[in-house]
Amino acid sequence: MLGCLWFKVADNVTMVPEASEEMFGGAGTVPAITLGGVDSQGEDAVNDLTYLMLRITELLGIRDPNVNARYHYKKNPPDYLRRVSEVILSTKAVPAMYNDVANIAALEGLGESTEHARDYAVVGCVELVSTGRDYPSSSSIMLNLVAPLEMALFNGKRPITGEEQIGPSSGDPVGMNSFEEFWEAFKTQLDWLIEQAIQLNENFGAVHQEMMPSPLLSVFFEGPIAKGRDLIQGGALYNSSGATHIGFADVVDSLNAIEKAVFMDRKFGFADMLEAIKSNFSGVEGEKMRLYLQHRTPKYGTEDRIALKNSRNLIRHLFEVYQAHINYRGGPYRPAYWTMTNHAGLGGICGALPHGRRTGEVFASGITPVSGAAPELTACLNSVAALGGREVPGGWALNLKYTPEANIERMTERFAQTVEAYFRAGGHQVQFNIMTYEMLIEAKKDPQKYPELMVRVSGYSAYFKDLNEKMKDELIIRTQYDLTTGKAVPFPGMS
Amino acid sequence: MRIALVGDIGRYALHDGPGIRTTVFFKGCPLCCPWCHNPEFRSPFPEVAFYASRCIGCGDCMPACPEGAIDMERPGLIDRNLCNGCGICVQVCPGRALELVGQEYEVESLLEILLRDRLFYEISGGGITLSGGEPTAQMDFVGLLLGRLKGEGINTAIETNGYFPWSVFAGILLDYLDLVLFDVKLADPAEHRRIIGVDNGVILANLARLIELRPDDVVVRVPLIPGYTATEQNITALADRVRALGVKRCSLLPYHPYGLSKAEHVGLAVDSSLPEKPLGPKEVARWRQFFDWAELVEP
Ligand code: SF4
Ligand code: SF4
Numbered sequence: 103m104l105g106c107l108w109f110k111v112a113d114n115v116t117m118v119p120e121a122s123e124e125m126f127g128g129a130g131t132v133p134a135i136t137l138g139g140v141d142s143q144g145e146d147a148v149n150d151l152t153y154l155m156l157r158i159t160e161l162l163g164i165r166d167p168n169v170n171a172r173y174h175y176k177k178n179p180p181d182y183l184r185r186v187s188e189v190i191l192s193t194k195a196v197p198a199m200y201n202d203v204a205n206i207a208a209l210e211g212l213g214e215s216t217e218h219a220r221d222y223a224v225v226g227c228v229e230l231v232s233t234g235r236d237y238p239s240s241s242s243i244m245l246n247l248v249a250p251l252e253m254a255l256f257n258g259k260r261p262i263t264g265e266e267q268i269g270p271s272s273g274d275p276v277g278m279n280s281f282e283e284f285w286e287a288f289k290t291q292l293d294w295l296i297e298q299a300i301q302l303n304e305n306f307g308a309v310h311q312e313m314m315p316s317p318l319l320s321v322f323f324e325g326p327i328a329k330g331r332d333l334i335q336g337g338a339l340y341n342s343s344g345a346t347h348i349g350f351a352d353v354v355d356s357l358n359a360i361e362k363a364v365f366m367d368r369k370f371g372f373a374d375m376l377e378a379i380k381s382n383f384s385g386v387e388g389e390k391m392r393l394y395l396q397h398r399t400p401k402y403g404t405e406d407r408i409a410l411k412n413s414r415n416l417i418r419h420l421f422e423v424y425q426a427h428i429n430y431r432g433g434p435y436r437p438a439y440w441t442m443t444n445h446a447g448l449g450g451i452c453g454a455l456p457h458g459r460r461t462g463e464v465f466a467s468g469i470t471p472v473s474g475a476a477p478e479l480t481a482c483l484n485s486v487a488a489l490g491g492r493e494v495p496g497g498w499a500l501n502l503k504y505t506p507e508a509n510i511e512r513m514t515e516r517f518a519q520t521v522e523a524y525f526r527a528g529g530h531q532v533q534f535n536i537m538t539y540e541m542l543i544e545a546k547k548d549p550q551k552y553p554e555l556m557v558r559v560s561g562y563s564a565y566f567k568d569l570n571e572k573m574k575d576e577l578i579i580r581t582q583y584d585l586t587t588g589k590a591v592p593f594p595g596m597s
Numbered sequence: 598m599r600i601a602l603v604g605d606i607g608r609y610a611l612h613d614g615p616g617i618r619t620t621v622f623f624k625g626c627p628l629c630c631p632w633c634h635n636p637e638f639r640s641p642f643p644e645v646a647f648y649a650s651r652c653i654g655c656g657d658c659m660p661a662c663p664e665g666a667i668d669m670e671r672p673g674l675i676d677r678n679l680c681n682g683c684g685i686c687v688q689v690c691p692g693r694a695l696e697l698v699g700q701e702y703e704v705e706s707l708l709e710i711l712l713r714d715r716l717f718y719e720i721s722g723g724g725i726t727l728s729g730g731e732p733t734a735q736m737d738f739v740g741l742l743l744g745r746l747k748g749e750g751i752n753t754a755i756e757t758n759g760y761f762p763w764s765v766f767a768g769i770l771l772d773y774l775d776l777v778l779f780d781v782k783l784a785d786p787a788e789h790r791r792i793i794g795v796d797n798g799v800i801l802a803n804l805a806r807l808i809e810l811r812p813d814d815v816v817v818r819v820p821l822i823p824g825y826t827a828t829e830q831n832i833t834a835l836a837d838r839v840r841a842l843g844v845k846r847c848s849l850l851p852y853h854p855y856g857l858s859k860a861e862h863v864g865l866a867v868d869s870s871l872p873e874k875p876l877g878p879k880e881v882a883r884w885r886q887f888f889d890w891a892e893l894v895e896p
Contacts, residue, residue: 522720
């Protein structure tokens with residue numbers, strides 16, 4: 103019966119325009135089902151039905167429903183963590199895992215009562231809602247963080263739009279004397295862009311309120327009837343709007359590269375760096391600079407001090423900017439870091455960047471470090487977890503790829519321990535692809551061989567064959583860690 | 598000594614004691630086993646490793662070297678007689694082709710890194726393993742570090758060649774150690790001297806004292822090296838010897854050729870008699886029989 107339910111949930115597939123394939127490639131409607139964790143009283147909510155649903159997920163191996171497993175490391179039994187780990191290793195992709203301790207704290211931080219926060223479920227990709235009480239509009243804003251970075255580099259202009267002045271002028275970086283000056287310029291552009299996005303969202307909201315009330319939907323929520331107010335007017339108990347961000351890791355690494363190579367080591371002048379970026383690191387000297395920036399500057403995902411500082415500062419700044427706003431329904435904005443396939447689509451239209459990324463290359467997904475930049479698994483998990491807490495109330499997607507192993511039992515043990523450590527350190531969410539570079543390269547070359555290969559994209563599952571070429575490549579190059587060594591496996595042909 | 602030279606810090610180590618561990622590879626070892634699997638940690642000085650496959654041939658390192666040790670035409674790039682391990686070339690190389698092996702740490706700065714994975718140790722029953730090179734060659738520092746680790750409640754292990762002054766080891770290290778992984782290689786003293794450079798008398802005497810004090814916390818590790826240690830005569834004698842000392846737990850370490858390429862990277866000559874293939878499971882099973890009296894611990 104559960105199997106039939108799973109199929110029923112999965113068969114709702116909407117038609118989407120082609121352009122949306124760039125940004126949301128391979129997605130179904132992503133109906134989410136959330137298992138495990140604690141109940142509203144804070145007690146272990148894992149029961150027989152949880153295990154049955156995990157079994158069905160394992161047996162069917164289908165894209166939807168988007169199954170999410172909550173895990174509370176103080177309340178849920180070790181058997182449950184082991185079972186979830188087993189299902190992930192056997193389906194190679196699902197369910198995604200959520201840290202109850204961190205997520206409940208994040209919802210409480212936005213003013214939800216403890217009882218309501220504990221009763222959260224996942225909607226869409228990775229967004230958190232108190233079930234039936236929260237009307238979150240979680241993808242109200244999808245903001246490309248690389249755009250304000252480019253505008254800071256080029257004084258309000260972007261390579262893709264040429265001479266057009268888009269953002270405010272924040273100064274020519276060539277005249278800057280410290281990294282702090284550049285950081286201020288970046289924030290000027292970022293804050294300006296956020297203001298635009300919020301204004302647009304408020305306008306949409308006003309139109310929505312006037313033209314499209316949702317009486318039927320309102321009936322299913324706590325709040326509208328008691329308050330006598332439609333959902334769209336702020337009738338629900340909680341009324342947030344989500345703002346997700348694309349290109350987080352690429353922006354942090356670019357900030358690191360500027361701070362270290364331009365201002366600390368004075369390895370390159372800002373003028374030379376801008377020239378190289380404009381020319382997409384062309385020529386021998388350009389390529390030398392690109393490799394230097396790629397290999398010898400601090401990386402998010404390594405616990406380097408500079409990288410930790412810049413990643414934390416960016417998270418904190420975004421949180422503070424959004425908290426200064428109230429949306430049209432009277433609720434807060436929630437910053438988040440999930441990207442669907444926007445990181446591939448938007449990467450395709452952005453210029454070269456200071457951390458050595460070439461024009462048009464994909465960005466890293468979700469909150470995940472740049473591919474190849476975080477060679478050690480524990481350092482990677484620690485530096486992502488260090489960003490956790492109340493400043494990411496909208497959720498994040500961390501994508502990890504692990505080498506499959508022959509000895510499943512041993513792998514399950516290490517897999518579970520590693521997730522546990524990441525959660526205790528504060529990580530909100532993690533999802534996996536249990537596959538190798540070679541497997542995915544072959545699946546791209548010869549789709550017939552892998553007709554049902556299911557992958558985690560960035561918050562949802564898709565069949566690999568359905569993804570566009572750019573997104574296939576992004577999945578291929580994602581760092582593959584080996585759980586027998588805790589190290590990144592070198593990409594084929596690289597040493 | 599409050600400063601140590603460390604060759605590498607290996608996180609998520611699964612083969613140097615129980616659980617998920619971090620292994621510190623100290624630089625410098627008084628022995629010279631031809632099959633050494635960490636030859637880049639043998640010298641007690643910093644060295645530059647050169648990875649030819651990553652070199653883009655830009656030539657930036659050549660003028661940067663103050664000693665004139667780099668020549669683009671030289672197969673291994675660096676003249677090891679001239680190089681003093683200053684690391685300047687590493688700073689300019691854009692391609693990750695040059696890496697400095699050997700970095701100085703104070704106890705506090707090393708401790709800060711080692712504690713980063715504390716949650717992983719706690720959850721998996723792991724901890725810290727001190728290896729090398731030979732950690733007891735930097736005994737004062739190791740004593741201080743172990744003291745701090747114990748103060749933090751971290752499980753500790755050492756991997757040693759056993760060639761150390763007993764009184765110092767027993768005086769400043771042993772109380773802070775939960776596990777000693779003790780390597781023995783050759784039973785015959787003359788062979789030991791001929792191949793490894795020193796007598797095995799000190800090593801076996803240290804093992805005997807250690808077993809007397811802490812019989813349950815010692816794992817004797819025997820590398821299985823074709824043509825050297827993995828001979829019927831040696832394994833028979835070695836197994837008898839350690840059994841007679843009262844050793845309870847052993848590990849066999851099958852030969853693997855990865856030491857060979859690592860030696861090349863730091864410009865060391867490799868022993869051409871060593872095979873290019875790892876020791877197969879059949880061979881390993883054969884040598885295991887000689888240790889059927891012991892608890893065999895998976896390395
Ligand atoms: S380490 Fe110093 S001396 Fe040795 S090759 Fe590099 S620059 Fe020259
Ligand atoms: S600087 Fe690095 S990449 Fe350039 S020639 Fe020297 S070793 Fe090769």
